[in-house]
Amino acid sequence: MKTISSLVENYIKSKPFLLSSISQGIINLTSLARVMMPDLERELGKDIKQGAVVMSLKRLSEELDFRINHKITRVLKNIGEITVRSSLVDYAFSVSETLLENQAKLIAEINKNHDLFYTSSRGVNESNIIVSSSVSEIVDELFKDEKKTHRVDNLSSITVKLPQVNVSTPGVFYYIFQRLAWEGVIIHEVISTTNEFTVIVHDNQIDIAFKVIKDLKNIEE
Structure with a gap:
């Protein structure tokens, strides 16, 4: 079953540079949601509230912040010679x-x-x-x-x-x-x-x- 959260995650994962920018908190999520909505609505087959997309992006960014930044940072800080x-x-x-x-x-x-x-x-x-x-x-x-x-x-x-x-x-x-x-x-x-x-x-x-x-x-x- 398609949900707004799953559609948002798939959309972001298909754009690697956008994925990283969200994890670093350098993108305005409200503006991004506005850009994404036509594609998401077409995929879901019905109208979507912008607030729901923003909330999905916030949850995703918090998850990415831990999954990407914290784990990778620990590796990179220990780069050797x-x-x-x-x-x-x-x-x-x-x-x-x-x-x-x-x-x-x-x-x-x-x-x-x-x-x-x-x-x-x-x-x-x-x-x-x-x-x-x-x-x-x-x-x-x-x-x-x-x-x-x-x-x-x-x-x-x-x-x-x-x-x-x-x-x-x-x-x-x-x-x-x-x-x-x-x-x-x-x-x-x-x-x-x-x-x-x-x-x-x-x-x-x-x-x-x-x-x-x-x-x-x-x-x-």
């Missing part, structure tokens, strides 16, 4: 029978210098390799017979250590990437492990991206 690396190159290759063998050769070369940056991820059809630009010539040579789908230079990375509770707290990554999106940061790649994630951005956006992530540790509950 933040590491920034620059002068990176991102390669993408089509998956082949020889790709892993060539990656093993590359890792052997990189292990000779522990100051170098290396990370990779593999999908169904392609694999990405991100390395320090100083070894780009080695990559070009080792993978010369592979099918390269793209190469992007002038990249930087931000690696963030998260507390272990991040795996049982919904919305942590959404909240972080939302803040980056609000500041116009274009994320080139994302690589993650259980308690650590790395975002790759262009060099000209590394300063603002670092500030956004660093400031997450100071958000108020």
Whole structure:
């Protein structure tokens, strides 16, 4: 059975940025209710009182304030070490029978210098390799017979250590990437492990991206 409360919740959940703004108390609920009412009335098939929509929004905002802000804030306040690396190159290759063998050769070369940056991820059809630009010539040579789908230079990375509770707290990554999106940061790649994630951005956006992530540790509950 459709109710005003369920319709309001579904409406808000379909608009992620609106969802977060309500949880932070930065939207006038009366004005929002006025905007929502035509859609809600069409969905419910009858007229709706604006006051009923406002009350549903208030109840939802209180629930979101606890569910989103408090739980996520506890995780973000315990963000660990933040590491920034620059002068990176991102390669993408089509998956082949020889790709892993060539990656093993590359890792052997990189292990000779522990100051170098290396990370990779593999999908169904392609694999990405991100390395320090100083070894780009080695990559070009080792993978010369592979099918390269793209190469992007002038990249930087931000690696963030998260507390272990991040795996049982919904919305942590959404909240972080939302803040980056609000500041116009274009994320080139994302690589993650259980308690650590790395975002790759262009060099000209590394300063603002670092500030956004660093400031997450100071958000108020």
